[in-house]
Amino acid sequence: MQTSGPVSQFLRHHFRHFNAAALVDAAEAYRAHLDKGGKMMITLAGAMSTAELGLSLAEMIRQDKVHAISCTGANLEEDIFNLIAHDFYERLPNYRDLTPAQEQALLERHMNRVTDTCIPEEEAIRRLERALIDEWMRADRTGEACFPHQFLYRILRSGALEQYYQIDPRDSWVYAAMERDLPIYVPGWEDSTTGNIYAAHCLAGEIGNVHTVRGGIEYMMDLADWYTRTSARHSIGFFQIGGGIAGDFPICVVPMLHQDLHRTNVPVWGYFCQISDSTTSYGSYSGAVPNEKITWGKLAVDTPKFIIESDATIVAPLIFALVLGW
Template identity: 70%
Template sequence: MAKGAISQFIEKNYLHFNAAALVDAAKAYETHLENGGKMFMTLAGAMSTAELGISLAEMIRQGKVHAICCTGANLEEDVFNLVAHDFYKRIPRYRDLTPDDEWDLLENGFNRVTDTCIPEGEAIRRIEKHILEIWKEADAKGERYLPHEFFYQLLNSGVLKQYYQIPPENSWLLAACEKNLPIIVPGWEDSTLGNIFASYCFTGDLKPSTMKSGIEYMTYLAQWYLDTYKNTSGIGFFQIGGGIAGDFPICVVPMLKQDLEMEEVSFWAYFCQISDSTTSYGSYSGAVPNEKISWGKLHKTSPSFVIESDATIVAPLIFAYVLGQ
């Protein structure tokens, strides 16, 4: 595939250190797909609020991503941005904010994520009203779904189209929904809508069992892995950030191989992590890929890369290279 201007610039200028690791990881990603592999991607941090969907959605549409694991925050914040983008407030000099400034943001209904403030009324409460109806309907029928399945129901209903404030093609969750992409959301209750769901359980308006749990997500992921690896040259693992979004799904391989004694199951066939967590003692997010070999997650021959940099800068460049831009 002929490369576009962005890819050519990267190849010409990114020759050493983290820049070279970016190129190596991007080329290996491309090779992995060309050889018939699939790619599993994880999203930590606040990548949705950083509008990663602008580049990630196209990766999903073009079949460069085959499943995603993300935090509950990333799941919901892509939709928040979709319906309330015009109401967001950006604060370039956020480091200069005083406690009084932060309190003023709270009083005016803004929740800050670094330099970007999410508008509670237009984003969170707007979504709450509509997803609550879906939760209650399932609860009344005794039906149970995974968190992302409720979001897919919400998007497929079309009720949010009246609020769209960005081009729909820039929403990664919409792109995933259109492909019915498998999404894993461990620890979903640690999110704004997760807290809201819990509040309705606390009042007795909803039953906790209506929302499927993290254990059910692990079994869902295990089945996906078993169904997928047999028909590919391997499944790669592309990790953005650290935390539960990466820690949770990478463990499915040792679970299958060691706990279920399915020795024929393949290791993760590619690994790349973009992280600003420096290598440190006892830190999983800062652990080098080699440590994963001893845990049965990666094979000693698995291509592996670490790019110690800001994912908001690095990920779109890698995506552009893989897309040939």
């Protein structure tokens, strides 16, 4: 029997209506899905790593509440940035009041702003770049090709960045994923700082084979294999934070298997929840209501479906607290 700590007790007592009630309902259904032997994929859009979601997500991974992750390249790298440069970050609570001249001053100090948080270029980005270049070039010389997250797993396992750790590695979700060798899918990785860095080194001729880092089509093929194998034994849920490619890419694996590969024995997603601040709008994936996904063959009529219209930086840790019994 899972414990119910003070945070969970507070939420169940006070969160009774509207988005608050949806939060509790979604968390209880998440737990029920796992209790029945189900698995869960979590998708990360936005800047959840810079929001330090690793403080709760890492524990979710360690306690076997998460079984695969789809994320943007930014979320993948920014968790490592935070791990190795946390003390050099600067927080700007008054970010809404910054003038263009003040933004320029941040640029000149090499402080890249993400809402109220500035990522230090030298201590975060360049430290990781140096370790990545070593791995990329080694793989390029030997003719090896790996996915973006696999290169990061290698770096973490090697201890190449350990001297720079500025937070407890237990608060890094990528570190927790590495320890469990969790499947990670990073669609559109080229749209990230490290993706741009990789392109630059290919352009400079330092990496001869642009395919040394494997891309999105191979990620989809790998996801199709994982989903097929896993869904044969377990129902797989889909917990989506934000919208965009991090969510749209993996959820499409089911209609691809059905409609393009003509497989009839692959189940649809067995649970769905989205946290989003996007309003329902014309043609917006982020703002689409869950039932629209039925028409695309992603969800079934009886799939448990939840949408929580709120800020994921507030909502996600609370749902994780309920799932973990905190």
